[in-house]
Amino acid sequence: MINNEALLEKLQPNRNLMLFRLDGFKGTEIPRWGRAHDDWSIILPNLVNIQLRGCQRLHGIPLLSNLKHLKFLSLAMLNNLEHMETNAIGRGGSGSKDLPFFPSLEFLSLWRLERLKEWRGGVSEEDSSSCMPHWRPPFPRLSRVCIELCPKLTSLPPCPSLESLEVVLSNKLLRILPSEGPPNLDLKLNVEVDSVGYLTTLPARCLTDIVIRDNDELKRLSEFEEVFKSSSSLQKLEISRCRRLTSVSGVLEHLTALESLSLDDIPVVDEEFEDDMPWRSLSRNLRFLKLESLSTLQMLPRGMKHLTALQDLDISHCKSLKGLPEWISCLSSLHSLTIDSCTGLKSLGAIQNITSLQKLEILDCPDLREACQEPSGKEWPNIRHIPHISFTHWWE
Structure with missing residues (x-):
């Protein structure tokens, strides 16, 4: 029988390691070389990328927030992990009260962390009971966050530089805490x-x-x-x-x-x-x-006639739509029209009056395709002014 913890104990990585990936580890704790100081900024100070995946028995990981070069962090299927960064300064490590929380992190992915409840950050353990707790600026460079299947996570430290956020199938009460200091108006x-x-x-x-x-x-x-x-x-x-x-x-x-x-x-x-x-x-x-896929839509919204700046219109899988209205000619800036799988569509309205139209694409609309055939189709006189016309079926 393989002892996962003993095996990994013998694989102590080089101090200059930049990528650390642990996949499917069955132990309950990181080996001693990884938790000796409870701070990876001491033992693996040059890490840029950390990926922990499928370590379902692992119930804790060392401090990562003091790693000065860490840019990418992905945690997935760590089913026993309940807390992150419970001591955001670290014990005797290279962390400093003046060092931001995850100073270089740019991408964070949390996927299927079923027990993760909180991610502490910004206030050190030694200061948390003080009347004047010391605040560490959190995630100063974090621009992208993906959170999926984290049903118990209720909060994340502030992300003042966040540019992309994806949250699905997670706790509906999840909130990103507001940032300290003035807002980034350029964000x-x-x-x-x-x-x-x-x-x-x-x-x-x-x-x-x-x-x-x-x-x-x-x-x-x-x-x-x-x-x-x-x-x-x-x-x-x-x-x-x-x-x-x-x-x-x-x-x-x-x-x-x-x-x-x-x-x-x-x-x-x-x-x-x-x-x-x-x-x-x-x-x-x-x-x-x-x-x-607006299954009940029988006619285009009349108010669309006001969209005089509209350039691209895509209508797909609206099977109840019978035809385009006469006011379609009000879309005076329309450049491209795509009609896909609207099998009930029979006519194109006053499309001949849209002089700006450069491209017409009809996909999987057999009746409309027949009506638009050159030269005998009843719609052909209305579309022949369009420079680029294409007809295809889904199997073509």
Whole structure:
């Protein structure tokens, strides 16, 4: 029988090691060479990349926050790990009260850490009971964070330089603690979440891209109107597979800087789309619009006629859509139109009046394809002015 801890004990790495990866280790503790000082900045000071994966019995790992060169940290399937950085200074190590918490870390991935409850950082153990606790600046360079399947994690230390955040299948109460000091006004933040609630503790003024997907609890975006009302810099919004979402009103009208909007597999009703106001608010800057898998959509929203800056329109898998409206010619800046798997679509409306249209792509729409064939198709006279026209099936 192999003793995992004894075997790894004999494999003490060189002090100059830059990449440390431990995969499938069955021991309960890191070997003595790794926990002698409880601080890897002493024994492996040059580490740049740490990956711990599938060490399901491991219940603790040494301090990593004092590693001056660490840029990449990935922790996955550590099923017994409950706490991180319980002493953020370290015992007798090279850490300093003046050294930021994870001073060089740029990428952090936490995946399937089923028992992880907290990630302490910023206040040292020796100072935490003091009347004047010493605060260490946390994650000064951390720009990308991915958190998935961490059901008990409720908070993460502040990330003042965060640019990309993905949180899915995790604790709905998870929050990133607010940063100390003045806000970074130049920060641009891209977010992908399965709960809009995560957005409430992020700096809304910095949000530029938001993806909301796989949220079966969300019914109305207006429940979070205050978040979107403050997101004046938001440029891209994608909502996907939120199968109980019936209303986007109360939000779109605040997103006047929005350039790209994608709505995919949501049961928004036609009446919801009839309101002109949201579309009028998007008229100045919206360049790209994608409507996908809107199974009940029988006609395009009338308010879309106000989207005079729209350049790319993608309509996919809207099988109840019967035809394009006559007002489609109001899209005076439209450059590219893609129609994919809209099997009920029979006509293209007044497409002949869109003189800006340069590209028409029709995929897996057999009836429409036949209607657009040169020279006898009934739609051919309406599309022959378009320089680039293509027809394909999914199997081609």
